[in-house]
Amino acid sequence: xxxxxxxxxxxxxxxxxxxxxxCAALGYAVVKRWTDAHGVEYLELAADGEPxxxxxxxxxxxxxxxxxHLDLEPRTxxxxxxxxxxxxxxxxxxxDEPEFPWIVLADPEGNEFCVLPRx
Numbered sequence: 001x002x003x004x005x006x007x008x009x010x011x012x013x014x015x016x017x018x019x020x021x022x023c024a025a026l027g028y029a030v031v032k033r034w035t036d037a038h039g040v041e042y043l044e045l046a047a048d049g050e051p052x053x054x055x056x057x058x059x060x061x062x063x064x065x066x067x068x069h070l071d072l073e074p075r076t077x078x079x080x081x082x083x084x085x086x087x088x089x090x091x092x093x094x095x096d097e098p099e100f101p102w103i104v105l106a107d108p109e110g111n112e113f114c115v116l117p118r119x
Contacts, residue, residue, distance in 0.1 A: 005051055006052065007044070007051070007052040007053065008052070008070065009053075009054045009056050010022075010053060010054070010107075010111055011056055011057075011058040011062070011111075012056070012057060012111075013057065013058070013059075013109060015042070015055040015056075015057055017090075017108060018055055018109055019043050019055055021089055021090050021091070021107055021108050022053055022055075025072075025086055025089055025091075025107075026045075026047065026050070026053075028045040028047045028050070028053065029045065029046070029047065030043050030044070030045055031044050031045065031052075032044040040056075040057050041057070042054060042055065042056050042057070043055040062109070062110045062111065065112060069111070069113050070113040071113070071116055072113060072114065072115050073116050073118055074115070074117075078117070078118070079103065079115055079116065079117040079118070083096075083105065083115050086115065087105070091105040091106060091108070092105060092106050094112060101116055102114040102115065102116045103115050
């Protein structure tokens with residue numbers, strides 16, 4: 001028996017603006033909203049054939065580097081152009097070290113992710 005990745009969960013304070021960022025960044029759409037037993041609303045973002053992102057509201061602030069993060073690759077264009085596009089959507093550059101092939105960004109709530117060159 002094995003498992004599969006059902007969703008990648010992102011903690012956030014305010015799911016609506018974060019959903020707008022990730023939908024624009026990845027070409028996703030909000031496909032489902034649901035509320036848990038405590039009245040907390042979650043947003044599911046998805047696109048055909050792509051892993052689902054689950055935005056889950058949390059009360060605490062992010063205080064350390066993510067232990068898990070997304071690695072993104074531009075579908076078209078180059079890495080630098082994609083970084084500029086994502087920054088225009090609300091991301092910020094965290095690290096751009098020439099000895100590494102990735103550029104580390106953070107989404108509007110501080111969740112880190114990397115942008116790599118197209119393979």
